[in-house]
Amino acid sequence: MTSPTALYPVAEIRNIELTAMAALPPGTLMQKAGSAAARLAASLIPEPRRAASVLVLVGPGNNGGDALEVAHLLAQAGMEVVALLCVPGATHSPDAQQAMERARQSAVQFGDPVVATVKQSEWSLVVDGLFGIGLARPITGELRMVVEAVNGLACPVLALDVPSGLDADTGNIVGEGGIAVYASHTITFIADKPGLHTLYGRDYAGEVHVADLDIEHSHVPGSHIHLNSIAAFSAFLRPRAHNSHKGSFGDVIIIGGAHGMSGAPILAARAAAKCGAGRVFAAFLDEPPAYDSMQPELMCRAASEMDLSSSTLVAGPGLGTSREAHDMLAKALHSRQQLVLDADALNLVATEPGLQQILSQREAPSLMTPHPLEAARLLQVSTKEIQADRLSAARLLALQFNATVILKGSGSIIAKADGEIMINPTGNPALATAGTGDVLAGICGALLAQHFPAWNAALAACWLHGEAADILVSEGIGPIGMTAGELIPCVRTILNQLVGQHTRPH
Numbered sequence: 001m002t003s004p005t006a007l008y009p010v011a012e013i014r015n016i017e018l019t020a021m022a023a024l025p026p027g028t029l030m031q032k033a034g035s036a037a038a039r040l041a042a043s044l045i046p047e048p049r050r051a052a053s054v055l056v057l058v059g060p061g062n063n064g065g066d067a068l069e070v071a072h073l074l075a076q077a078g079m080e081v082v083a084l085l086c087v088p089g090a091t092h093s094p095d096a097q098q099a100m101e102r103a104r105q106s107a108v109q110f111g112d113p114v115v116a117t118v119k120q121s122e123w124s125l126v127v128d129g130l131f132g133i134g135l136a137r138p139i140t141g142e143l144r145m146v147v148e149a150v151n152g153l154a155c156p157v158l159a160l161d162v163p164s165g166l167d168a169d170t171g172n173i174v175g176e177g178g179i180a181v182y183a184s185h186t187i188t189f190i191a192d193k194p195g196l197h198t199l200y201g202r203d204y205a206g207e208v209h210v211a212d213l214d215i216e217h218s219h220v221p222g223s224h225i226h227l228n229s230i231a232a233f234s235a236f237l238r239p240r241a242h243n244s245h246k247g248s249f250g251d252v253i254i255i256g257g258a259h260g261m262s263g264a265p266i267l268a269a270r271a272a273a274k275c276g277a278g279r280v281f282a283a284f285l286d287e288p289p290a291y292d293s294m295q296p297e298l299m300c301r302a303a304s305e306m307d308l309s310s311s312t313l314v315a316g317p318g319l320g321t322s323r324e325a326h327d328m329l330a331k332a333l334h335s336r337q338q339l340v341l342d343a344d345a346l347n348l349v350a351t352e353p354g355l356q357q358i359l360s361q362r363e364a365p366s367l368m369t370p371h372p373l374e375a376a377r378l379l380q381v382s383t384k385e386i387q388a389d390r391l392s393a394a395r396l397l398a399l400q401f402n403a404t405v406i407l408k409g410s411g412s413i414i415a416k417a418d419g420e421i422m423i424n425p426t427g428n429p430a431l432a433t434a435g436t437g438d439v440l441a442g443i444c445g446a447l448l449a450q451h452f453p454a455w456n457a458a459l460a461a462c463w464l465h466g467e468a469a470d471i472l473v474s475e476g477i478g479p480i481g482m483t484a485g486e487l488i489p490c491v492r493t494i495l496n497q498l499v500g501q502h503t504r505p506h
Contacts, residue, residue: 003226005229006223007197008193009225013133013168023216026095030062035073038073044156044185052080054125055084055117056108056129057086062093062096065093065100066160066161067127068096068102069099072102081107082121083110086146115149119149124155125158126155128163131165133193135174137174137175139180147179159206161188163186164180165179166180166204169391170194170199171194171197171200171390182203185206185207186207186208188208190215194225194391198412199409201410224421228426228463237499246278249450251277251310251449252269253283253306254272255313255332256315256319258286261319265438267438267442268282268439270294270295271439272449273295274488274491275446280298281298283301283306285303285322288302303328309337310337312448312449314441315341316329316345317342317343317442320344321348326352326355329348340366341359341367342440346374350377359401361402366402367448369444372409390409391413391421394407395419398416399417403454404454410427412427422459427465427469428469433484436465443491467494
């Protein structure tokens with residue numbers, strides 16, 4: 001059994017499958033996959049199930065074989081099942097041929113013409129077995145029309161292994177101008193895949209279920225890619241001792257606030273304060289306000305007057321790209337303090353080889369929070385290239401700049417220089433609004449100040465940030481119109497709840 005958070009790229013899945021198949025009778029894995037998928041399919045159909053009509057899309061290869069197994073098992077359970085052979089004349093493996101024979105001998109009906117059949121009935125469920133993890137070209141022609149027709153249906157759609165048309169490694173839609181099936185549920189076989197959880201994956205895969213097919217643990221290597229979870233950072237969720245003072249929880253300095261951009265450091269500073277930092281300074285390049293009227297506990301200062309030698313630093317919110325901003329950033333990079341780099345700090349690093357060198361040679365922990373455009377500038381490529389393989393981009397950034405990296409987006413990628421990766425499962429479109437990145441940077445700074453290692457601070461900050469958005473949306477505050485500042489008190493509540501689950505202070 002694989003770890004519930006482990007993710008495996010397609011190449012590793014292939015190796016696991018081949019190793020497992022060599023030790024099993026022919027057809028075993030396909031039958032196990034069909035059985036697991038049929039059980040899930042049945043659970044998605046409301047009672048009475050015998051009145052259900054199920055459409056099964058059958059493609060070539062083993063994915064089509066899995067679909068045929070599902071079809072005959074559902075028909076055997078008394079449901080009306082129509083199977084569409086969507087690639088006539090396709091060659092099938094011996095296992096898939098056996099599945100075809102079982103389906104032909106059962107009550108499964110084989111429909112034709114394909115597109116008209118998809119549209120002509122009120123289906124209780126559609127099972128997508130068109131293409132699996134091996135698809136390398138965009139879906140075109142009549143098959144594209146099939147996918148368009150399925151995407152226009154109102155019933156649940158269960159994808160087998162991966163929604164047809166979705167890249168299981170990257171979360172991209174396969175091919176230029178390609179299309180993919182919108183699944184409400186995906187049952188993925190052997191182990192979970194990264195592409196189901198980042199970029200387009202979360203939109204197209206729906207709720208992901210993993211069927212490990214009872215493959216022996218010895219056949220499954222350890223993974224360097226995981227889904228982020230509370231367990232990944234829970235060791236640092238420590239209740240506070242009564243014998244504490246503000247100095248116990250660190251100082252955070254937010255460096256930013258160029259003219260016209262004072263809101264960004266204020267948001268970051270409020271997030272740092274409400275996530276537990278002992279003291280928070282908002283250091284402005286422009287004239288600092290006397291105080292923050294909504295959060296008077298923040299200390300507003302001129303950035304040029306700040307001593308950066310003894311605080312956790314967050315550089316970039318509203319920083320701008322002026323010469324003064326450059327010099328303040330250089331001062332922060334030269335410090336021996338842990339440092340979060342966000343927004344314009346990243347843009348300045350991207351344009352200045354000298355700053356890049358200082359960053360890559362820092363001994364103190366560095367944590368970078370780029371969105372895809374900032375990542376593209378840092379790696380001197382296009383945003384399209386970043387999004388083509390978000391995991392590799394995050395890994396390269398971490399290695400090149402000797403930092404922990406949060407590549408933001410749907411399914412944010414957290415990477416460190418040794419190649420380990422986590423994909424964050426929390427969050428929703430409510431976060432697609434100005435200021436949420438400033439809040440994330442402030443959370444990172446607060447956790448670093450409270451002695452989280454950079455890796456665990458990044459994991460915790462991402463998870464908390466996304467979970468707050470999920471809770472707010474569940475309460476009707478978003479996704480439309482939720483503002484960044486609304487996240488902050490919710491993150492505080494979640495953090496306190498998590499810490500409250502631990503009983504001993506450290």
